[in-house]
Amino acid sequence: MQMTLSFLGAAQEVTGSCHLLNIDGCQVLLDCGLIQGSKADVLRNHEPFFFTPSQIHAVVLSHAHIDHSGRLPLLVKSGFTGPIYSQKATVELCGVMLKDAAMLQARDTERLNKKRAKNDLPLLEPLFDEADVDRVMQQFVALDYGERTQVTSQLKVCLSDAGHILGSAVVELWLGQGADSKKLVFSGDLGREGMPILDDPTLIDKADLVLMESTYGDRLHRSWDDTLEELKSIFARTIEQSRGNILLPAFSVGRAQELLYLFHLHAKEWDLSRWRICLDSPMAIRATQIYVENYSLMDEDFKRFTRMSPGKHPLLSNVDFIDTTEESMELNHIHQGLIVIAGSGMCNGGRIRCHLEHNLANPLSDVIICGYQAQGTPGRLLVDGAKSLTISGESVNVAARLHTVGGLSAHADQAELLHWYRHFNDSPPVILVHGEVEAQKVLLAQLNADPSLAPSQSVIAEQGDCLDLTQLPQFVWSPNSIDSQTLEE
Ligand SMILES: [Zn+2]
Ligand SMILES: [Zn+2]
Secondary structure: OOEEEEEEEOOOOOOOOEEEEEEOOEEEEEOOOOOOOOHHHHHHHHOOOOOOHHHEEEEEOOOOOHHHHOOHHHHHHOOOOOOEEEEHHHHHHHHHHHHHHHHHHHHHHHHHHHHHHHOOOOOOOOOOOHHHHHHHHHHEEEEOOOOOEEEEOOEEEEEEEOOOOOOOEEEEEEEOOHHHOEEEEEOOOOOOOOOOOOOOOOOOOOOOEEEEEOOEOOOOOOOHHHHHHHHHHHHHHHHHHOOOOEEEEOOOOOHHHHHHHHHHHOOOOOOHHHOEEEEOOHHHHHHHHHHHHOHHHOOHHHHHHHHHOOOOOOOOOOOEEOOOHHHHHHHOOOOOOEEEEEOOOOOOOOOHHHHHHHHOOOOOOEEEEOOOOOOOOHHHHHHOOOOEEEEOOEEEEOOOEEEEOHHHOOOOEHHHHHHHHHOOOOOOOEEEEOOOHHHHHHHHHHHHHOOOOOOOOEEEOOOOOEEEHHHOOOOEEOOOOOOHHHHHO
């Protein structure tokens, strides 16, 4: 029986998650994410797929983040007609996120094409549009956590809570039958223990191969207590001076809701009544509604809070939802007393750019970076200490105080990744994906340094690698499965 796994995305990088299983000629994708980051990276999304979309039997989607789901509409546009299996809340979130992605596609392509036309470069088409997103939504098959589903005659999957964002899943896959069958576990993006709102990542004990994310493989996050102290000190200090705004670039799904919840929990302690808190993102507003509706998937603390204070929902009280562009632009006239949560989380698009333009030069304003910043993004430039930033073609001085609050990350850190892996019986072989290579090397060394942990085999996936799963626990790399015909087109 043929059984291979090819690494087609998020190999030695964080975005563009995409892996291809081939079981006896039946092809199934794990994730189909958008590549994000620098302009050159983003252009890679326009390259053809490494396979023929019409020949893909099904997709299993780990969670709604665009770096995992963002090329699904392009996949459908390119001929994929099969089912997309995902957790129910992920399906709902994709309805919001992919629609937004389609809108951004249209706008960004128009902007890019203006420049390309000037330089006599061929014009680009948007990767996909809203109609493609509608088709994706029809192809979804919504699953509950813990529900084992037959995807093909030779493949069963089961999703468990990954504790990363609402609906996020660790994917267990059973390939083949009988003595030759193999079990693969794909971590998706792993959340953290004790994170607000969500349950802890599910621990799994059996696997023949583990495919593990490694975003923060080289570092430890600050503890929750320290992180909360850090946030408190920022709010307190700014209140004393009280002549600036606080900007929080945040992913619309996950981080935005987490911040709203923290503001609810610490409203008194952080003296937040002196601030006007604005969630300035239509997508985050819709996502918040989906979080509110899927309350049964949250952790016990959150459920208790929701029960305890009916009419004062932890995600809906104390916050102004800024939906229209006009309302958002009005905020630009306010120079102090605002806390603005807006996307995008890496400052490479969305309303946060307008707020940065109006606040970055003010030394009494604060920018709190509280999420992962991919290489090449404006957010990363800020973290790396850029003295100025180009926004809408204008150079803006960075005088505002910049804070990097790493402890709010939605990704497991090194210790939490090792803890998650440690739960597997018999240290199964592991392949690292979804991380920058420096972080991956450090994590790999840590895995192998601990004799109680050391996997029989461990590698960092390279783009285009193809592993023959039939020989597990031995690693046998098979010829590259990349569809040469597609590449020649
Ligand atoms: Zn994610
Ligand atoms: Zn991711």
